[in-house]
Amino acid sequence: MALIAIIDDDPDIIEASTLVLQSKGYDTVSASNPTDGFKKIMELQPQLIILDVMMEEPDDGFFLAQKLRRNKITTPILMYTSVSKTIGFEYAAGEMVPVDDFVEKPISPDELLNKVENLLKKK
Amino acid sequence: MDTEKIPRVLVVDDEKGLRVGTGRLLEMEGFSVQTAENGTEGILLGTREDFDLAIIDMKMPDIDGIEVLRKIRKSKPNTVCFIATAYASYETAIEATRIGAFGYIPKPFSPEELIQQLNKGYSQRLLLLESEKLKKEREENLLELAGEKSRLNAIINAIISGVIVVNKTGEIVYFNHAAIKNLNLDELNIGDRYEEKMPQKVNDLIEEIISSEIKTQKSLAIQIEIIKPNELIAEIICTPVLHPDGSFAGVVLVIRNITEMKKIEIIKSQFISMVAHELKTPVAAVQGFLNILIDDRFNIGYEKQKEYLSRSVVRLSSLLDLVNDLLDISRMETKSKKREIEKLNVPEIIDNCIITLELEIKKKSIRIIRNTLQQECNLFADSNEITRVFTNLLSNAIKYNKDKGSISINIEENKNFIIARIEDTGIGMKPEEKDKLFQEFFRAKNENTRGISGTGLGLTIVRRIIESYHGKMEVESTYGIGTAFTIYLPKSYK
Structure with a gap:
């Protein structure tokens, strides 16, 4: 089964997301900040990355996504957004932000599983 | 005859x-x-x-x-x-x-x-x-007219809004100094074509007015960023000028510098989106848990259910704290809460704050050291507000302290101020964290702050209260060593 990395600073979100993903048999690994997240992704090479848009700083999830792409990591990224229009940046899928899809919080288990399944299939 | x-x-x-x-x-x-x-x-x-x-x-x-x-x-x-x-x-x-x-x-x-x-x-x-x-009458009229004209000129040149008049053939026939300034033009001359001087979007509006079949007194307005980013923003209002017989005479442009207004708008909307984000975060967490609890597919055990519920309760109570803090700030801004100024004894207020925080102090086994020599340090202020200042500062000194750390409290007075210093032996702040300390919702996030809850508005509230009394606050901090807040509160407040 695919390994999915979840990078989010909210432990409750990691907990709930992990439980939903594991219920479908996915393996998960998590990190609560961009630095740890980057390390774990480089080390464990997950098949999918779930990334919160804002952790320690506004848009630092977005910067981590850029950093991953610069490091030739082409793994699909699913981005968690909280307020779709955050400070400074407006997002449209694919444009500007090197991620593959968005899920807006609060996360519905069905929406999350659908998007994860689609992204894994595409690959 | x-x-x-x-x-x-x-x-x-x-x-x-x-x-x-x-x-x-x-x-x-x-x-x-x-x-x-x-x-x-x-x-x-x-x-x-x-x-x-x-x-x-x-x-x-x-x-x-x-x-x-x-x-x-x-x-x-x-x-x-x-x-x-x-x-x-x-x-x-x-x-x-x-x-x-x-x-x-x-x-x-x-x-x-x-x-x-x-x-x-x-x-x-x-x-x-x-x-x-x-002949004499005519001369008098002309004199009056000249006086009227120069007076009008003086008035138009004195107003801070720019004024440009374009005639029906598209020539600039009148302008004042503010017009050049507000549009950031190098120069402007009578007889210039408007298309060569105005920003494209303004040209479009003038063109629309000049070319329209029916001339009404209706104005067209536009906001343009003249110098980017947000250095100079102008609002331009174009209004057709009609002769008394209703025929079209030209277009008058009023150019207002709305940069400051726009900046405030941007700050406000940033604040609102930050508030929305902060409010949504705990809601998202709670909903995440509830979605799992309600869904039979996940079939989680009793212990897990209880854990998720209690984690939800924690998130909801922090949401409540946040809403309360926001309401406090809003009350301070609108000054809708009436102040009750009375004589307060600062050491006594601090003692009361310590009592309300006793549980947290015991949990982390923190030692409180009082260095205050005097029993009385009087201040004229609102008791609730001063209590809020010390509660927030002491609560931070506990939350961000190490286990078995200490908090020293020092109160002294000079001729004008009560000076209170609260020093902890906590995790301290990195310089870049200290710079952001008073930003709304800023909370240092690093390996040491994990598990510390807060709204990110505590110090914002402290600072606003102190400033409203014309006092000031100083912060010293060394990462890994501790942080000291010193506040200066004027003894008498009018």
Whole structure:
């Protein structure tokens, strides 16, 4: 089964997301900040990355996504957004932000599983 | 003849008989007559008084009639003069009219002839006076108009909004200094084409007004970032100018500098989106748990269920704290909460704060060290607000402290201020964290702060309260060692 990395600073979100993903048999690994997240992704090479848009700083999830792409990591990224229009940046899928899809919080288990399944299939 | 006014005639003649005879005749005909017996006297009278008519004898022993005529004409150009002479010649007649005589009366003359001539002359006099009056009125009007124009110019140049007037053919016909400034133009000249000077979006609006079939007084407005990013933002309002008959005269542009207003708008909307984010975060977490709890597919055990519920409760109570903090800030901003200023004893307030925080202090086994020498340090302020300041500062000193750490509290006073210093032996702040300390919702996030909850508004509230009392606050911090807050509160607050 695919390994999915979840990078989010909210432990409750990691907990709930992990439980939903594991219920479908996915393996998960998590990190609560961009630095740890980057390390774990480089080390464990997950098949999918779930990334919160804002952790320690506004848009630092977005910067981590850029950093991953610069490091030739082409793994699909699913981005968690909280307020779709955050400070400074407006997002449209694919444009500007090197991620593959968005899920807006609060996360519905069905929406999350659908998007994860689609992204894994595409690959 | 004018019946309301008696025409005044000056008769200048060296021949006494003629003076008296003419005078009598004219008085009988309703004229008022004054006489001069030589040229000198004639000049004196004729230049001193504004006669309606003058009859001047050509040949006089002292000064001849032509000279008298010239002098009177020069001084009183509206006096209608006649030259009278017995030595009539064509040349003298020409010369007399050339220098301004109205008529020429050959001597001897019949009474009818004289009266007829004088009546004609008086009509001329009335015409001259009327035209002089009109001329004067016109000059006065022009003067007034010039005054009005320069006043208007002064007003338009003094207002901070830019004003540009474009005529119907697209030429700039008027502008003030603020227009150049607010549009950041190098220069602007009367007669310039608007398309060459205005930003494209403004050109479009002017074009729309000029080319539209129906001219109404409706304005078109636009906001343009003149210097990016957000350095100069102008609002431009274009309004058609119509002549009194309704025909199109041109377009007037009013250019306002709205940079400051826009900046405040941006800060406000950033604040709102941050608030929305902060409010949504705990909601998202709780909903995440509830979605799992309600869904039979996940089939989680009793212990897990309880864990998720209690984690949800924690998130909801922090959400409640956040809402309360936001309400406090809003009350401070709108000043809707009335202050109750009373005499407060700061050491006593701090003692009360410590009592309310006792549970947290015990949990982390923190030692409180009081260095205050005086038992009394009085301050005039609102008890709730000052309590809030110390509760927030002490609560931070506990939350961000190490287990078994300590908090030293020092209170002293000088002539004007109560100075309170709260120092912890906590995790401290990195310089970049310290810089952001007073930003709304900023909370240092690093390996040491994990598990510490807070709204990110505590210090914002502290700072706002202190500033509202015209006090100040200082922060010293060393990462890994601890943080000290020193607050200065004026003893009397008015």
